[in-house]
Amino acid sequence: MKYAKPYLSVEDQAALLLTRGMIGVGRDELIEYLRAVSYYRLSGYWFPYKQPDDNFRPGTTFQQVWRTYVFDRRLRLLVLDPIERMEVALRSRIIDRMTCAAGPFAHCDPGNFAPTMIGATRNPKFKSIHDEFMAQLEDSAKRSNELFVKHFRAKYISETDLPFWMAGETMTFGMVLTCFRHLKTPMQKEIAWDFGIPAAVLSSWLLTINYVRNLCAHHCRFWNRDLAVKPMIPNHRSLPGWHKPGTIPNKRAFAVLTLLKHLLKHTAPNSRWQLRLRELLDEFNDQPIGQMGFIKDWEQCPIWADV
Known part of the structure; x- marks a missing residue:
């Protein structure tokens, strides 16, 4: 299979996370976090909160993910x-x-x-x-x-x-x-x-x-x-x-x-x-x-x- 996913800017990454149900953080604040620690580095920490359809479990907050990272x-x-x-x-x-x-x-x-x-x-x-x-x-x-x-x-x-x-x-x-x-x-x-x-x-x-x-x-x-x-x-x-x-x-x-x-x-x-x-x-x-x-x-x- 050929890789076909497009590049996502930090702004797009933040929007994607919010669309998938991440709560407890605003878009601008989330962008700043993603500039400090990359999307794919953090992805290992939010993976346990994801459902099979890639959306987050209801009630998943960014603070939970960030706390595990820290x-x-x-x-x-x-x-x-x-x-x-x-x-x-x-x-x-x-x-x-x-x-x-x-x-x-x-x-x-x-x-x-x-x-x-x-x-x-x-x-x-x-x-x-x-x-x-x-x-x-x-x-x-x-x-x-x-x-x-x-x-x-x-x-x-x-x-x-x-x-x-x-x-x-x-x-x-x-x-x-x-x-x-x-x-x-x-x-x-x-x-x-x-x-x-x-x-x-x-x-x-x-x-x-x-x-x-x-x-x-x-x-x-x-x-x-x-x-x-x-x-x-x-x-x-x-x-x-x-x-x-x-x-x-x-x-x-x-x-x-x-x-x-x-x-x-x-x-x-x-x-x-x-x-x-x-x-x-x-x-x-x-x-x-x-x-x-x-x-x-x-x-x-x-x-x-x-x-």
Whole structure:
């Protein structure tokens, strides 16, 4: 089918919404909102209020839609805090373990990683995952404005590579993820248990965190989204708290919030993040948190009860 919908100006978009039954807002005010936040960005927030014929359910107000948008925006900002803490903590542990085991340039030798690091990469420009990783690391170090990088380059002119405790600090989260997933198994397990979980679970969570980080950084709807990258739920034996008072589903935001709460216990045990989340939920207590995957009596879950 060929796309044939015509362009609609902001004024036309406002008129269309009002024609479809949006109430509680005047045309001029609605135009100003649509100039601040685009029609298609907001459409994800009014979609639950639409009927099969594209008209809004009777009584749907723009304030309801806007309130959900503001809630989601503040939730995304809140989520970025523990993600940042986790990224910094994981990077620190990888750098420490690798350099302690194999010296300042441990990252340069693929033999210091699991055999998977010399496996093929999707990028035909590189022979292996390690080759691509090193190219990315070199590029990130060149673009870095960190004083420690500039100082090293000026003092050690003959060195082509930075020691890992410097180079590692320039890694993107995607590179940190690549590095962890290709560590030798004993080191991977050791780091994972620093965060209180098996290596397979941490590897899965990191993929989800990377996905959610990108969602939040690009201001995408998060609160009721079906996760494209779902985190592994730990089994009863390793982490029974994930199954009390009921098993936490891994499809929606609540699973992400719960894994971040778990990780904060190991990265920032004195953080008030849980209290800030509770305050946000209380302020927006009209939002249907069931659509976020919250389970019944969720605060009785041992992970959340441990303030």
